[in-house]
Amino acid sequence: MVVKPTIDEVARLAGVSTSTVSRSLSGAGRVGAETTRRVRKVAQQLGYAVSPSASRLATGRTDSIAVVMPFIDRWFFAEILAGVEVALRGTGYDLLLYNVKDTESRKEYFSSGLLRKRVDGVVLVTLAVTKPEVRALRALSIPVGIVGARVNGFHSVLINDREAAAGAIRHLINLGHERIAIISSDPDREMHFTVPVERRAGYLDALRAAGITPDPQLEVHADYGVEGGEKAATQLLGGSSLPTAVFAESDELAFGALRAFRRFGIQVPEEISVVGFDNHPMAEYFDLTTVAQQVRAQGLNIACQVLDALVSPAKRGASQLEAVTELVARATTSVPRPKARPRRGKDHK
Amino acid sequence: MVVKPTIDEVARLAGVSTSTVSRSLSGAGRVGAETTRRVRKVAQQLGYAVSPSASRLATGRTDSIAVVMPFIDRWFFAEILAGVEVALRGTGYDLLLYNVKDTESRKEYFSSGLLRKRVDGVVLVTLAVTKPEVRALRALSIPVGIVGARVNGFHSVLINDREAAAGAIRHLINLGHERIAIISSDPDREMHFTVPVERRAGYLDALRAAGITPDPQLEVHADYGVEGGEKAATQLLGGSSLPTAVFAESDELAFGALRAFRRFGIQVPEEISVVGFDNHPMAEYFDLTTVAQQVRAQGLNIACQVLDALVSPAKRGASQLEAVTELVARATTSVPRPKARPRRGKDHK
């Protein structure tokens, strides 16, 4: 009825003090059951809602969690966000979304203390935070969770990118491949993501462990997304000696590679094997062999860690979790074709 | 330095009153340039940040915008969200993300006045709000924007789904198709999305306008996503008479259909044409003919409308915008194969 019912209205109509109204509504206990019921009913009828601002000022809490990520419309990030949201739902915490892209906006973002007094906890997604940023975050003295990296004192969840990538390569090696190419995103980007670095390291690890000398010619960089993968794969095809298998840093790059191969009439997996990473929803569509990780679960997990730290600040030790990965062998990988005479340099040219 | 610098500290060190500190920091003017500079410097050194809660309580504003959507990890929604975020960035408004799924949580959500006193504006994404929900939103008396629907008094941005779908069908009809199937998502879902209804209506419009009698046999429903499309297309193939073209309500469904056809050895577009809707990033990959819409731009747009209403509440008339769509003809559509004798019922059986 009333446009802006106040706590005093409720108190008056319920015949109690505002203190009692507050206690009844917050369920803080120590209020008679009958009184509580009456107050709640009046509040309901009036459509009274506690003012979050006032409540926050009085308690010092913000009941909000910030999710900070460099992208929000890329599959991985949207998935993480969805996981965090699920964890927060029903807890009473609001989810504040922040997008920080370039290094510049990040600097401003973290140093300006934008987060200060604004949230009770932070979830960072795949942000390779710099030293000063870590310091700024620590100064907030609130729980910080981070997906895809490990930082001392922060909660974290991540996969072992390096080992998982190595596993993918071993899968190829076990099949008999020796000339294995890698399509990875450019690590020299401003964001300093660790994924390209780690997955490439795993690639090298596995090769070396098998006594295979990595061939720099078989390494190509790609821009983000399917088109990037297609371009990179095409570049690979232009090289002086062709690989028998390709490891793409992400499924999206792998999809692009598949397209390039199809376009050039190269049979997968007969002529070339392809393995991706992530188990993107479309991976099954393409029957792509890949390394599966549970992205959404990671989002859920990190949010739970932060929430938990908020509830019981006692346990000072920030938990560091590792999410499992699993090689999913599908139809884009097989044994290399039996020592086919290299067609090129023989029949033509 | 200080863990929790207060405004009084700043005032003392700057040798002014807290009022002046407040005015200097908010840039509300009427403060000497020199004073402002000094105050700002002190605040900076102390690492002082205004408390949003206190500020909000004092001003009555929340400087926050809520984005409410039924999904957050689906392409369309993530894209909208990204657009909204871009619009909000740098404006000082926080972006609160809410996910309401089933009807039940929605009822609770809107009626409980969770939004009340919590945000200055709301963006609803593809939520076919019910009458009571509209009422609850109106009662908030804050600007409301809605993507994908039109509601009296609310700002909106949407595409003409019906007409755009009809355009896609006309494209097929112009090519010579008459037996055109439709794969649409089930409109009887709890969320009451209008998209399936509208796009199907456009499909029927175009058929009728061309004097083609719609064949219920050519209508199939699909679950969300690629797999849903694949299943639906397969179902279509099992029908008694085959279509020469298929219109999928979304590109994702179309991708699934493409896969089904490939799996059954049916050539696209030679044997069957396929047209999707959305121009999903992967549409180009599949060379899919589709109806393009600018999703991110719609998110940006609706946020701008809401922001604008916040700045100048004078203009009471909520703006209703229509985003343009465009048929992108690619390689999955062509003229139907020349009156091939229906193979089935002749050679076998």
Added chain:
DNA sequence: CTGAAAGCGCTTACAG
């Protein structure tokens, strides 16, 4: 241009 003071709407010791 600047300051003293009231007030925003809650929560929470402190008494009872």
Added chain:
DNA sequence: CTGAAAGCGCTTACAG
């Protein structure tokens, strides 16, 4: 179990 009152940290008329 309940109430009166202080206080959370700002902003903003109101005076000057």
